[in-house]
Amino acid sequence: MDPEANRETLLAEKCGIFAAIANGDWPTSLDVAQIICLGLVGLQHRGQEAAGIVTCKFGNIPFSAHRNMGLVSQIFNDQIIKALTGNLGIGHTRYSTMGGSENVQLAQPFVVHTSYGTIAVAHNGELVNSQRLRQTILENGVGLSTGSDSELITQCLSLKPPKINKRKDENENIEKNVEEANESNFTLIEKNLQRDEEEILSRVLHFMSLTPLSYSLILMYEECIYAVRDPFGNRPLCIGTLVPPPHEGGPRSSQEKLAIEGWVVSSESCSFPSVCAKIWRDVEPGEIVKLARNKLPKTLAIVHRKEDKMPATCIFEYVYFARPDSLIEGQMVYTVRRKCGQQLAIEAPVQGKDPKIEYIVAPVPESSIPAALGFSQQSGIPYVEVFCKNRYVGRTFIQPSTRLRRLGVAKKFGPLSHNFQGKSVILIDDSIVRGTTIGQLIRLLKDSGAVEVHIRIASPPLHYPCYMGINIPTKEELIANQYNARQLAQYLGAASLVHLSVEGLLKSVQSGIRDKSQNKAIGHCTACLTGCYPVPLDF
Structure with a gap:
């Protein structure tokens, strides 16, 4: 990829992970691989470079696995799904930053054979101390074949923990052993x-004692699923x-x-809806949960932060990355984005409006629609759509020439010119990274008849990686x-x-x-906005 093209890359999430385990008699009548595949389709927005599924029939039978580059729908067909027989399994869809992208070796889930059995691992996140962790693993005589931090996790899980004594009886206390090793603060x-x-x-x-964050993990081991945050x-x-x-003829019975x-x-x-699942609850920070056949999820342990540390859930999950119909921390992402738009209208009304000009509020489709609706509701200014988005255009940075690349936004967004000609547009977007897309949209609106364009961003400016x-x-x-806000408006051609x-x-x-959890510790990572990282960076 040429350097100029790379400048067009926007924000991207790392990965999506999914797992399923069947209740009832095994072999199960549920098509576990199909359920995982549909679950990954629902998480496709979190990664579009590679995907994989690993299933387990019984503990004494080797795992079935398939991984490849591309979208979930391109990787899995009926024949492959039928070959992935199993009563439980895990899946992963990937967007890369560490270790490279065009390499099927890096497609997850990873499967590793250890002294205590075979495990499969799927990881979402990025380890902040990966370089130090890599050195620790190498010093233990373990070779690494990729630059992926997810491989570091599998190798850490393969190592024998320090000072874990031989089992003395059926109920040997692991807590005592691990605390003696001063490994972690956990319950x-x-x-x-x-x-x-x-x-x-x-x-x-x-x-977990070796690295503080960032990871959500799904592990498959001995006919069980383990969820770790x-x-x-x-x-x-x-x-x-x-x-x-549900039955075709009516609703479910009370027994169903x-x-x-x-x-x-x-x-x-x-x-969940695409696989006929209902949300049970979030995995809590530091929680290790076991899911087994015909049993309720069981919390094995909770690893604690230091006393002076708050939770650090990524705030950009709400701003941009998560799908609007997802529930995070008990609230719908769509509702939070609408609140951001309402708050934005309170903080940043358009000043000195010309009474002779009609004003409208419009989103940059599609992630900014809830914020634009919130801004409109709070300000009383009508909500109008000004762009028709072509969903079948690929990323702008893969265009073969500079001229065609600059037309990327025009190819992706068609102006609904009759909706805004002669009007002032208050254009709502969720974030600005490099400013390339929003600048082209402003020009597109003005060239198509908008009197002026005011930009309102439903998140703070991004200052840090x-x-x-x-x-x-x-x-x-x-x-x-x-640029500061005034300089940036001038640079982009916006009125404000x-x-x-x-x-x-x-x-x-x-x-x-807070409305739902009075006693729950609440905290969010704003490092990309403020430079205040949850832990010191190890590089």
Whole structure:
């Protein structure tokens, strides 16, 4: 890819992870691989470069796996799905930043054979101390074949944890052993651990003691699924119940409503409806949850942050990355984005409006629609759509020439000129990274008859890169570090430009959580906005 083309790359999420395990008799009648495939389709927005599924029939039978480059729909067909037989499985859809992109070796889930059995691992996030962790693994005599931090996780889980003594009796206390090794600050919830639980839990706790964030993990081991979230809760992860689908002739019976056909785990709850699943709850920060056949999810342990640290859920999940129909921390992402628009209207009304000109509020489709509706509702200015989005145009940075690349936005957005000719447009967008797209949209509107264009951004300006699972460019490439708001408006050709404040964003995100959870610790990572990272960076 040429350097000029690379400048067009926008924000990108790292990955999406999904798992399913069937209840009832095994072999199951549920098509587990199909469920996982549909779950990954629901998470496709989180990664479009590669995908994979690994399934398990029984513990003594080798895993079935298929991974490849491309979209989920391009990788899996009926023949491949039928070959992925199993009663449980995990899946992954990938967007890369670490280790490279065009390499099927990096497609997850990873499968690794260890001294205590075979495990499969799917990871969403990015380890902030990956370089130090890589050195630790190499010093233990373990070779690494990729630059992926997800491979570091699998190798950490393969290592024998320090000072774990031989099992003395059925209920040996792993908590005592690990605390003696001074590995981590955690609470053991399940006191009477089975042998397989002790094997995997000791290694997960050891891994979590080596790196603070960012990771949400799904592990498959010994006919069970394990869901793990870092102590800061940086990446989302939730559990759902598989329920019987409704009859064609009517609603479910009361008995069917209570039936649980299995369990699913996903980066986002938006993937649940397509597989007939209902959200159960979020995996809490630092929680290690076991999902087994015909049993309720069981919390094995909770790893704690230091006392002075708050949770650090990525705030850009709400702003941009998560699908609007997802539930995160008990609230719908769409509702939060609408609140951001309402708060933006309070903080940044258009000043000195000309009474002779009609004003309209319009979104940059599609992620900015809720914020634009909120701005319109709060300000009383009519909401009007000004662009028709062509969903079948690829990314602008793959165009073969500079001229065609500059036409990328015009190819993707068609102006609905009769809706705004002779009017002043208040254009709402969720974020500005490099300013390329919004600048072209402003020109497109003005060339098509808009009197003027006011820009309102439903998030604060991006000033810092993210090292915890989001592909945000370097500080030098971020346009907010090159211009202040007035200069940027002039540079882009806008009549005015205002961002939502950091305080306004936090208020929009956290007010709904406080309404539902009075005693819950609430915290969000705003490092890309403020430069205040949850932990010191290890490079």
